[in-house]
């Protein structure tokens with residue numbers, strides 16, 4: 001927008017109602033942002049677990065779709081900025097896109113109701129295609145909404161301030177950032193708790209509808225709050241399609257340069273100077289400033305590649321750890337709250353203590369240096385994550401490879417048995433006991449010998465890549481194989497099953513059906529904490545309680561004296577140890593990545609603002625957010641191409657890539673000279689005033705172009 005027009009807009013700004021020097025309207029904007037960020041981060045906190053455990057996608061697909069969604073959220077700001085600047089203005093853009101956003105959240109919440117397709121009432125959806133289609137539609141609408149309003153809301157907040165309120169404007173931006181993190185903190189604490197509840201019409205399942213429904217409700221609240229402030233806002237008219245002008249000017253410069261590629265034309269200082277024939281010197285200078293910063297942005301996506309894995313890989317890592325903090329139990333997806341908690345404490349500490357201290361020591365800790373250090377912190381965070389992963393790997397059971405088979409023997413016979421197993425010492429298995437651990441075989445067909453009278457020889461055909469248990473009931477000749485789980489139970493839950501050694505059928509709470517004598521139940525999943533099972537044969541009953549940790553698996557052996565011992569004689573066989581590495585071990589990696597975020601993200605945001613000409617702040621904002629989108633696309637590419645067999649190795653790979661990129665960035669930063677865009681703009685305007693030929697030059701060029709167009713038309717006719 002020409003400056004004269006901009007001044008007019010400023011003059012036209014109506015005097016707004018104030019409280020303590022602040023426009024009252026910003027209260028609505030800050031509350032709106034808090035609710036919107038609650039909605040966004042709340043939904044994001046449980047998203048990867050929804051993909052993994054509701055839609056039953058594997059870790060890689062869940063991670064890929066999660067990052068594709070985040071990438072889309074950071075690509076759509078460009079669209080939002082264009083709509084606001086050239087068509088609807090910020091106010092209407094925020095309202096319309098917030099409606100799209102709220103609809104998306106509602107569609108997403110509906111997609112998580114398993115009962116809508118669970119016709120056979122077994123607790124799992126029958127029509128996954130419908131759930132996937134609904135959730136993808138919901139996510140696209142959410143991405144359009146959240147990304148579209150992102151470059152508008154903060155700028156709209158800024159528009160509310162008068163020129164004399166520059167101090168209050170700075171405070172507003174700090175409060176705005178804190179609100180983002182307060183919203184994020186509360187939602188990442190609350191939504192995982194909602195998810196962990198059980199709900200449903202026909203069967204009780206993890207309450208994803210509530211976990212996604214509350215963020216949807218908050219988005220509606222956000223919209224209502226924003227509309228409520230409607231009468232108090234200063235609404236500036238759309239500034240004109242600045243992105244369009246920038247693109248046209250660049251296109252013209254490139255074309256003009258190409259047309260004059262011959263050596264007979266004198267060289268120009270910068271390739272953008274080839275737009276001088278048609279475009280304002282001011283616009284060209286502004287584009288040069290923007291391009292200089294955009295060039296510097298090239299290595300930045302790698303930071304976001306690592307940063308945004310907090311919500312995917314790190315959350316999945318937490319599901320293989322224990323979250324028992326004594327007084328309270330933390331869910332794996334709640335670990336992400338460590339980030340906003342640290343932001344709320346680290347931002348003031350850095351701003352008030354660390355950065356001033358560094359300055360006092362005479363060190364020039366320039367914004368670009370801070371960003372480089374931020375990248376190195378993020379790389380160190382991934383090394384910490386790799387070390388934690390190595391600790392977890394040590395505690396994981398030795399699962400069979402695709403060519404191996406594993407077998408355990410459980411003796412429900414009233415006497416001890418000696419079992420002869422190929423290439424093993426004979427095993428002595430007591431009554432109601434099992435072989436010490438799974439025995440691994442390279443072959444599938446094996447023969448076992450039992451010292452019963454008469455002796456039994458049993459030929460077994462094991463399943464490749466599987467874990468199985470051979471159950472020897474009270475009548476050993478009726479022994480049978482039962483397939484076991486071969487990975488950690490989902491969401492840090494515990495898998496339990498019962499073998500019925502009682503003489504009649506048994507009903508056990510939580511089990512799908514009653515258990516016949518000598519039968520082994522399928523696994524049932526139970527959450528961490530004290531769990532109670534009631535066993536009854538229809539006449540007698542007793543209760544069996546046990547405290548569970550995270551990620552374990554047990555087979556409970558029910559003896560024939562069950563009711564006379566009041567369930568106390570039930571024996572347990574531990575098939576899989578509970579997770580033993582504590583989630584607290586993730587705190588160092590969260591601390592390092594958040595320190596990196598403060599140095600990189602907060603500084604980067606300020607840097608983008610300070611180096612952008614005043615009418616192109618939204619262009620650079622969209623560019624800055626785009627680095628985030630590209631970062632998430634890189635996760636997809638590296639995760640797909642890399643496919644490293646060990647998770648810790650993938651963490652080390654990402655850390656190494658970021659170190660390499662931070663070295664390149666530091667070299668680029670070394671050659672960057674900081675500018676004061678306002679000063680440059682003022683200088684050019686002054687020069688232009690003393691250039692009477694300027695207007696004439698432009699008019700002549702426009703005439704020439706029109707004549708050319710007409711000539712082309714006539715030639716065609």
Ligand SMILES: C[C@H](N)C(=O)N[C@@H](CCCCN)C(=O)O
Nearest residue numbers: 180181184339340343601625628
């Ligand atoms: C919650 C997180 N710590 C945060 O502050 N997020 C901000 C900035 C995200 C920057 C992405 N380029 C947000 O606006 O959500």
